[in-house]
Amino acid sequence: DLSKPNLIDYRFGRTSYSLGGNYELSKDLSVFARVSDGAAYNADRITFFNNPNLVNGKSSTIPVNKVRQVEGGVKLRSGGYSLFATLFRANTDEVNVDVTTTPIVAKANSYRSTG
Numbered sequence: 001d002l003s004k005p006n007l008i009d010y011r012f013g014r015t016s017y018s019l020g021g022n023y024e025l026s027k028d029l030s031v032f033a034r035v036s037d038g039a040a041y042n043a044d045r046i047t048f049f050n051n052p053n054l055v056n057g058k059s060s061t062i063p064v065n066k067v068r069q070v071e072g073g074v075k076l077r078s079g080g081y082s083l084f085a086t087l088f089r090a091n092t093d094e095v096n097v098d099v100t101t102t103p104i105v106a107k108a109n110s111y112r113s114t115g
Contacts, residue, residue, distance in 0.1 A: 063095035
């Protein structure tokens with residue numbers, strides 16, 4: 001309800017990481033890999049939920065957007081040219097709010113991307 005503002009006062013934390021490496025097979029050929037895990041809290045958007053406890057510090061959990069990614073590939077250099085080939089997979093879970101609808105709608109979505 002836009003006529004009843006909520007105080008945002010919560011303390012949540014989550015450790016995110018990204019770990020990667022390169023390995024040189026020869027002067028012109030190397031392989032690489034990376035894995036990462038991260039999150040973001042929707043402080044501005046979760047104020048639109050009907051439950052003020054999500055943002056006032058009384059709830060033990062709040063909606064969070066998460067992303068997990070793995071990638072690997074090859075780097076090749078020859079004759080002044082470079083070629084990088086990468087395979088990846090990313091999984092994203094998000095909770096978002098559409099404030100343009102009446103009533104305001106919250107949606108939880110999951111996405112997977114590969115390439």
